[in-house]
Amino acid sequence: MPDIDLGHTLGPLHHPGLSKERIAAYLQAAQFTGSFFYDLTFARSVGYRGIIVPGPLLAALVEQFLRRELPGWEMERVSTTLRVPTVTGDPLLFHGAVTERHETPRGSRIVCDVVIGHRDADNALTATATLRRAR
Amino acid sequence: MTILRDERLRGTEPQVRVPDDLLGREVDLGETTVTPAMVDQYAAAVGSPELPADFGAELPALFCLTLRHTFEPALPLPPGVFGLYGGHDIEFLGRMRVGETYRTSARIAEVYEKSGRSGAITVVVREVFIRDGAGQLLAHITERQVVRPGPNPEALES
Numbered sequence: 261m262p263d264i265d266l267g268h269t270l271g272p273l274h275h276p277g278l279s280k281e282r283i284a285a286y287l288q289a290a291q292f293t294g295s296f297f298y299d300l301t302f303a304r305s306v307g308y309r310g311i312i313v314p315g316p317l318l319a320a321l322v323e324q325f326l327r328r329e330l331p332g333w334e335m336e337r338v339s340t341t342l343r344v345p346t347v348t349g350d351p352l353l354f355h356g357a358v359t360e361r362h363e364t365p366r367g368s369r370i371v372c373d374v375v376i377g378h379r380d381a382d383n384a385l386t387a388t389a390t391l392r393r394a395r
Numbered sequence: 396m397t398i399l400r401d402e403r404l405r406g407t408e409p410q411v412r413v414p415d416d417l418l419g420r421e422v423d424l425g426e427t428t429v430t431p432a433m434v435d436q437y438a439a440a441v442g443s444p445e446l447p448a449d450f451g452a453e454l455p456a457l458f459c460l461t462l463r464h465t466f467e468p469a470l471p472l473p474p475g476v477f478g479l480y481g482g483h484d485i486e487f488l489g490r491m492r493v494g495e496t497y498r499t500s501a502r503i504a505e506v507y508e509k510s511g512r513s514g515a516i517t518v519v520v521r522e523v524f525i526r527d528g529a530g531q532l533l534a535h536i537t538e539r540q541v542v543r544p545g546p547n548p549e550a551l552e553s
Contacts, residue, residue: 286440289433290461296479306477306545315480316460320441323457335456341482385482 264370270329270356275321277349278313286317303347310347315385318346322374322387325354333370333391340387344378352384353377359388367394398517399507410476411517411542413506421502421524422468428496429454437461450494456487459525459534462499466540470503470519481518481541489533491525497533498526504537517542 283297295302296312303311319340326335346352356374363369369392376385398409434448437458446455466478491497505520523536 282440282442285436286461289436289440291464292461293465312479315482316457316463317440319460319483320437320455320457323455324441324443327455335487337484337486338456339482339484342480345479 264330264333264358264361264368266358266361268358270358270372270374271325271354273325273328273354275352275354277351278317278346280311280348283311283313283317283348286314286320290314290316292316308345308347310349313346313348313350315340315342318342318376318385319387321352321354322376322385322389325356325374326372326389326391329356330370330372330391333393336369336390336392338387338389340385342385344382344384346376346378346384350384351379353379367392369393399505401509401515403510407515409508409517410515410544411470411472411506411508411519413470413503417468417470418503418506420468421500424467424499424501426496426498427462429458429491429493431493433461434458434493448493452493454491454493456485456490456534458491459485459487459536462497462525463523463536463538466519466521467501468503468521470506470542472542476542476544478519478540478542481539483536483538485537486535487533488535489527489531491527491533496528498528498530500524500526511543514544 297314300311354376356372358370358372360371372389374387375383377383431448438444438446501521501523504522508517519540521538525534526532
């Protein structure tokens with residue numbers, strides 16, 4: 261397993277965007293409600309371009325991204341802020357960096373900043389995650 | 396209840412009123428048993444078909460958000476405004492597993508109003524606690540619901 265140093269970059273990962281079928285799957289898993297997430301007519305009637313991607317689903321994609329980029333590291337805490345709504349089919353760009361590294365008697369701990377961006381350069385989401393790797 | 400407000404909003408009516416008996420009171424939101432079907436749906440949503448859905452398999456940390464079915468405890472919102480997920484801080488104290496049953500409770504911790512680019516927004520901060528069958532806390536979530544007028548408020552009144 262490669263060592264992870266301060267400044268280690270994460271990504272970039274280009275994601276084609278989320279389909280309405282994937283959003284529907286999340287809504288089913290979470291028994292989630294909200295017309296923004298499945299009703300295109302409603303979403304447009306209140307001024308959105310399309311069906312909105314639920315924030316928790318975008319947050320789950322951050323974890324997927326970190327598992328891919330940092331295998332063997334386990335999430336300990338995460339802070340996430342949704343910036344600009346993402347709609348179905350919006351291509352996404354994941355990237356980030358390791359901003360801190362700490363050694364403790366129980367193992368290593370790193371802090372990462374992660375951003376999900378839209379093609380128009382607006383950020384959909386920013387997150388800071390703390391991950392640990394046991395000795 | 397008095398809502399903390401941005402100075403620039405002085406003289407305007409708050410968007411949201413919080414009943415006094417709701418602020419700070421922890422509310423039991425019931426139990427959820429994680430089924431293989433839920434995990435399959437989650438795997439399809441995040442694009443991770445290899446996610447194990449066998450009983451006892453460890454779940455991704457963010458799976459805990461699927462136990463938040465909606466913004467509860469709910470605040471009554473006036474016509475013309477709506478709430479969207481603004482983000483969260485989560486501390487993971489243990490891992491959830493397929494087949495296990497979890498209890499969720501939550502409380503409204505704070506409500507504040509500030510002026511944003513598109514006018515006044517209200518932030519409702521909830522603390523959410525997810526515990527396993529033995530009562531051990533597995534996830535402590537502080538989530539922010541952003542309440543704002545709709546781009547087309549008339550549509551929300553219907």
